[in-house]
Amino acid sequence: MTSVSETEGADTGGEAVTGRWDGVDVNFGEEGGRLTYGSYLRLGLLLDQQRLESDPPAHDELLFITIHQVYELWFKQVLHELTASRDAMLSGELWLAQHLLRRVHTIERTLTQQVDILETMTPQDFGEFRHRLSPASGFQSVQFREIEFLSGAKDPSFVKRFRGLSEDEKVRLQRRLEEPTLWEAFLVVLEAAGFSVGSDEDLRKALQTVATDRAQYAATWELAEALLQHDELAAAWRARHVVMVERMIGTKPGTGGSSGAGYLRSRLDLRYYPHLWHLRSSL
Template identity: 60%
Template sequence: MTNPSAGNVAGNWQDAHFGEQGGRLTYGDYLQLSGLLDAQVPESDPAAHDELLFITIHQVYELWFKLILHELTDARDRLLVGETYLPRVRLERCLAIQRVLVGQVDVIDTMTPQDFLRFRNKLSPASGFQSAQFREIEFLSGLKDPTYLQRFRGLSDLETSRLTRRLDEPSVWEAFLVTLEKAGFAVASQEDRIASLLTISRDREHYGPFWDLAETMVAHDQAWSLWRARHVLMAERQIGTKAGTGGSAGGAYLRSRVELRFYPELWELRSHM
């Protein structure tokens, strides 16, 4: 049996010229696709087949990095005024994105070392070490490393000013401490902070929002380390023990970075429970 209203829906859809109801905005304009899809420019000539994959995956990473910065900045700003609910929501979104960041390594793993070597020599001295947004995420999360600005001299003026700003402004960790302080917890010394966090951990009925927030921060931290660990395997699968295009020892350098933490005191807390 036919459904008369279904026929109407189809008829209305055609009559209305769906997507052309008089407005001028199109999908392509809204998403600036002409610029976006024009921005994959291989260095190899003739182009090595897998270079498009390599460029695309890095661009996708940088877009997700931009969104993570947007979320973390808002989480930090809200923590500074004592909020806990939306900061946790923002961090949960970062976490979902970070799982995607780890998952999409599978796409790079479809490239063989032979195919990577067809264009790798064109990349030097560039490397992921130069990703300013990656470093901004680290600074904003809580892992501030002022020596990065000296170690990497090829930053653009804009990148330098953004990174300097991230070093100067409060990190998510510093803002978390502001929130705890506003709620009456002592945060001046590491001893104070561990004691405060222990109090929170022992009375979740009372301090649930603080506990949940701290756990989401641990998850954000953990997911970043998982990406680092996955990146070591990605790199060694491609280049073994060779030095990196960026001038580091390669896999050995990357492995030394896996143990870095955004929130060492939240991990330390576990030992005191």
């Protein structure tokens, strides 16, 4: 039973609380603390990373930097969860794979909602510092490419044509190109359930069986639905993103030299799991 015994300074006002919690020595409070909120989160370093390029400082540049840094933090978490979900599928832990994908879904909804915050910045406000960003571009987000590669949309040409990658980033992307994707892990799940997936026709029959006999293949079906939800939410983010870019800069080229909204629109039809989408036509 969880309990605290032999406490001192039972509450508080910042005083230390000491004792034992499930047999482990604990020491709560500022007086005896070895770790603080700020030191644990490394806030000194974190809050020093919003360095403005504009001079004099443009008011909305802090917002722009903060939003994109938060995106990268969420991308890191998404990669953490997707990698673990993939590994759970490969080891047969379908419940865990689905659980982690549900967490990713929630993060992906948050990523889309964050666009609303960015759109509180007007085109005029953005124009005050946009010229300072070139040739930097969201196109260069290595973590975003890792998410795409891991999800199933591997693109080796990205590594070859992007010259601004560090050696560490090249290694990371190459590793993602070589390791199993979420889709490849799902095929292992289907094979473990007794299905052949050696050809498109075999795969079509396997998915049709799973979809029409959900009582027997409930876990596999729910996992397929979780993958499709990930795909749908990623597509929703891309659609929301391109509209935001059009609202902000119209048809201007991107700061990294791309066609801007035109390039983003060319990515709207991307689907990680076309077999799961095609399945809908036969249900």
